[in-house]
Amino acid sequence: xxxxxxxxxxxxxxxxxxxxxxxxxxxxxxxxxxxxxxxxxxxxxxxxxxxxxxxxxxxxxxxxxxxxxxxxxxxxxxxxxxxxxxxxxxxxxxxxxxxxxxxxxxxxxxxxxxxxxxxxxxxxxxxxxxxxxxxxxxxxxxxxxxxxxxxxxxxxxxxxxxxxxxxxxxxxxxxxxxxxxxxxxxxxxxxxxxxxxxxxxxxxxxxxxxxxxxxxxxxxxxxxxxxxxxxxxxxxxxxxxxxxxxxxxxxxxxxxxxxxxxxxxxxxxxxxxxxxxxxxxxxxxxxxxxxxxxxxxxxxxxxxxxxxxxxxxxxxxxxxxxxxxxxxxxxxxxxxxxxxxxxxxxxxxxxxxxxxxxxxxxxxxxxxxxxxxxxxxxxxxxxxxxxx
Amino acid sequence: xxxxxxxxxxxxxxxxxxxxxxxxxxxxxxxxxxxxxxxxxxxxxxxxxxxxxxxxxxxxxxxxxxxxxxxxxxxxxxxxxxxxxxxxxxxxxxxxxxxxxxxxxxxxxxxxxxxxxxxxxxxxxxxxxxxxxxxxxxxxxxxxxxxxxxxxxxxxxxxxxxxxxxxxxxxxxxxxxxxxxxxxxxxxxxxxxxxxxxxxxxxxxxxxxxxxxxxxxxxxxxxxxxxxxxxxxxxxxxxxxxxxxxxxxxxxxxxxxxxxxxxxxxxxxxxxxxxxxxxxxxxxxxxxxxxxxxxxxxxxxxxxxxxxxxxxxxxxxxxxxxxxxxxxxxxxxxxxxxxxxxxxxxxxxxxxxxxxxxxxxxxxxxxxxxxxxxxxxxxxxxxxxxxx
Numbered sequence: 001x002x003x004x005x006x007x008x009x010x011x012x013x014x015x016x017x018x019x020x021x022x023x024x025x026x027x028x029x030x031x032x033x034x035x036x037x038x039x040x041x042x043x044x045x046x047x048x049x050x051x052x053x054x055x056x057x058x059x060x061x062x063x064x065x066x067x068x069x070x071x072x073x074x075x076x077x078x079x080x081x082x083x084x085x086x087x088x089x090x091x092x093x094x095x096x097x098x099x100x101x102x103x104x105x106x107x108x109x110x111x112x113x114x115x116x117x118x119x120x121x122x123x124x125x126x127x128x129x130x131x132x133x134x135x136x137x138x139x140x141x142x143x144x145x146x147x148x149x150x151x152x153x154x155x156x157x158x159x160x161x162x163x164x165x166x167x168x169x170x171x172x173x174x175x176x177x178x179x180x181x182x183x184x185x186x187x188x189x190x191x192x193x194x195x196x197x198x199x200x201x202x203x204x205x206x207x208x209x210x211x212x213x214x215x216x217x218x219x220x221x222x223x224x225x226x227x228x229x230x231x232x233x234x235x236x237x238x239x240x241x242x243x244x245x246x247x248x249x250x251x252x253x254x255x256x257x258x259x260x261x262x263x264x265x266x267x268x269x270x271x272x273x274x275x276x277x278x279x280x281x282x283x284x285x286x287x288x289x290x291x292x293x294x295x296x297x298x299x300x301x302x303x304x305x306x307x308x309x310x311x312x313x314x315x316x317x318x319x320x321x322x323x324x325x326x327x328x329x330x331x332x333x334x335x336x337x338x339x340x341x342x343x344x345x346x347x348x349x350x351x352x353x354x355x356x357x358x359x360x361x362x363x364x365x366x367x368x369x370x371x372x373x374x375x376x377x378x379x380x381x382x383x384x385x386x387x388x
Numbered sequence: 389x390x391x392x393x394x395x396x397x398x399x400x401x402x403x404x405x406x407x408x409x410x411x412x413x414x415x416x417x418x419x420x421x422x423x424x425x426x427x428x429x430x431x432x433x434x435x436x437x438x439x440x441x442x443x444x445x446x447x448x449x450x451x452x453x454x455x456x457x458x459x460x461x462x463x464x465x466x467x468x469x470x471x472x473x474x475x476x477x478x479x480x481x482x483x484x485x486x487x488x489x490x491x492x493x494x495x496x497x498x499x500x501x502x503x504x505x506x507x508x509x510x511x512x513x514x515x516x517x518x519x520x521x522x523x524x525x526x527x528x529x530x531x532x533x534x535x536x537x538x539x540x541x542x543x544x545x546x547x548x549x550x551x552x553x554x555x556x557x558x559x560x561x562x563x564x565x566x567x568x569x570x571x572x573x574x575x576x577x578x579x580x581x582x583x584x585x586x587x588x589x590x591x592x593x594x595x596x597x598x599x600x601x602x603x604x605x606x607x608x609x610x611x612x613x614x615x616x617x618x619x620x621x622x623x624x625x626x627x628x629x630x631x632x633x634x635x636x637x638x639x640x641x642x643x644x645x646x647x648x649x650x651x652x653x654x655x656x657x658x659x660x661x662x663x664x665x666x667x668x669x670x671x672x673x674x675x676x677x678x679x680x681x682x683x684x685x686x687x688x689x690x691x692x693x694x695x696x697x698x699x700x701x702x703x704x705x706x707x708x709x710x711x712x713x714x715x716x717x718x719x720x721x722x723x724x725x726x727x728x729x730x731x732x733x734x735x736x737x738x739x740x741x742x743x744x745x746x747x748x749x750x751x752x753x754x755x756x757x758x759x760x761x762x763x764x765x766x767x768x769x770x771x772x773x774x775x776x
Binding site for chain 1 (some may be wrong): 390395436437438439440441442443445462463464465466467468471479482483484485486487509511512513514515516517518519520521522538540546587590591594595600601602603604605611612613615616617618621635702703704705708713714715716719721723
């Protein structure tokens with residue numbers, strides 16, 4: 001088992017993230033950035049724990065116009081935050097519903113933004129406010145001179161372009177997943193249940209060096225429409241298709257690609273669908289380079305799907321960003337229009353319905369280099385693999 | 389490997405959840421309940437997928453005053469939602485940032501609540517709104533006659549008391565985790581890294597029948613303060629303590645308990661601390677029955693910790709609710725004051741600092757029966773276990 005690239009990031013990486021965000025704050029005339037969701041807090045501080053699964057306590061990080069972030073967090077998180085580059089850590093004994101950090105946060109906001117100031121908060125697409133809505137109202141009440149403004153563009157712009165250290169983590173986990181997918185014919189056979197197949201695949205990924213497999217969906221059958229499914233006790237039979245799609249993690253960075261396999265024999269419709277989505281991916285790869293847009297990628301892939309006889313696609317897009325989360329900005333859609341930049345990590349994910357109720361999705365993970373895409377997943381074969 | 393209790397729930401369980409919530413809506417004069425977070429959507433519909441890890445798309449469920457819930461969801465979720473008891477499913481091709489379900493949701497709200505109506509939304513402690521803040525403003529703009537009011541008490545009141553079917557799932561996963569903890573002396577030894585120990589434990593839990601291990605934290609050393617930590621490459625040595633705390637899942641229901649083990653030999657301070665937190669748990673168990681409050685539980689455990697020489701506890705509480713999430717309402721704190729009811733599933737989690745930087749937490753999982761607590765975890769030994 002390879003141990004992979006170094007864990008964590010150098011302080012210089014956090015400094016670069018902070019100063020880039022601070023330049024954006026200055027450009028917008030904002031005095032500070034306030035974030036409260038796991039990926040944003042981790043991005044700016046390095047604070048990394050699954051404790052976010054507990055919905056009880058809110059967590060806040062303020063990035064002032066200059067200097068390091070200020071953490072306003074529950075006391076239980078102080079030892080972990082002390083391990084990061086953050087120096088100014090303010091805690092309260094959470095949970096304390098009557099004032100769950102709000103007065104402490106209001107004080108910190110006034111310190112960094114003055115009595116009358118402007119504070120950016122992500123309010124747009126793919127963001128949410130991870131604190132009680134009533135506390136958000138209380139915070140606004142406690143900071144009457146502060147204008148809170150949408151700062152989605154700052155975190156979106158920053159996070160979409162990955163550093164080499166981030167890319168190395170995604171590349172490593174994609175390699176583990178690619179190895180596991182290639183090993184599926186040795187791991188699975190007709191007669192297993194879906195649940196047994198999921199369990200075996202999850203354990204195999206861990207044994208190959210993955211830290212965790214938080215996202216694993218899949219289905220089996222002659223064909224299926226549900227591509228975000230959990231396993232059932234259905235027994236996999238000869239002639240079935242099996243799809244696995246996984247966001248597997250290494251050091252907090254995710255893969256996101258899938259593979260279809262047939263058992264015993266492959267249906268002609270499924271084989272043809274696999275070729276079409278593979279060809280559509282090829283068209284996306286041929287189009288992908290800095291300067292084109294996500295809508296150019298969409299159009300290149302959509303043309304192949306249409307020509308291949310697609311009956312539709314309810315996924316809503318043909319791929320997206322990838323990094324700390326299994327899906328990130330941007331989206332490859334008709335209208336998205338985001339300019340592709342060097343260093344973006346993306347999925348190409350064309351999908352089609354080849355017969356009513358039968359969906360075929362294909363996904364690869366790439367990083368955008370100056371001269372085009374570099375695959376992070378290992379390119380699937382064009383022919384639908386058959387497990388015999 | 390036991391297959392455990394039946395997967396999913398009978399429709400009657402969803403009917404009971406809906407009609408109980410509807411009675412609460414009627415009592416409050418609310419026309420509907422709007423929820424948009426994973427546990428709430430799952431609770432009312434049965435919709436169950438890890439796809440929520442993708443932050444891209446919002447999901448909405450409206451519970452009218454009568455009848456089944458109405459799902460207003462991205463098209464990618466329609467096949468999975470069709471498998472639930474929900475009949476009225478409305479979809480849009482998400483992601484569509486310009487109108488990500490907002491106009492569709494506004495129409496549905498007007499249908500169930502009229503042009504002038506009152507709609508409950510969880511806005512209080514342990515809740516958040518999982519949609520962009522800008523979309524929340526757009527929804528309010530699109531429904532000018534609708535008053536949105538805090539409905540935390542409805543989802544909190546409902547979810548805190550578990551059905552027998554829910555209890556069976558928690559009991560099953562607690563049994564798996566108890567077995568795995570008892571097997572740790574065969575699995576681990578000094579000389580392993582923390583990372584290796586985490587990996588071995590996670591795989592062992594899966595092999596014993598867990599569906600997933602999303603929450604696993606732990607630490608090793610002579611003593612440690614960080615109780616929400618991820619593993620490092622530190623090598624576990626003779627004389628070390630090792631703590632694992634896990635939220636392991638069966639059919640979407642979680643365990644939440646921890647165990648400490650010493651390697652080779654146990655430090656006197658650690659042994660004494662283990663006895664004190666064990667005794668504090670015993671005091672909590674002796675107090676626990678319907679009619680007492682979470683603050684009574686807190687006081688019973690806190691008295692033992694104080695008497696045992698605790699230097700403090702930064703966790704902020706001495707246990708909490710447990711179910712679909714690794715932590716749920718209520719909290720065992722000095723001021724919480726929630727009345728304990730039959731059917732609540734709780735953790736008792738006394739913790740103390742026995743020396744500077746040395747924290748000892750102890751946790752058990754119980755269900756409240758008419759005559760007192762029934763353990764779901766298997767009671768730890770009072771003496772700190774030593775792996776030799």
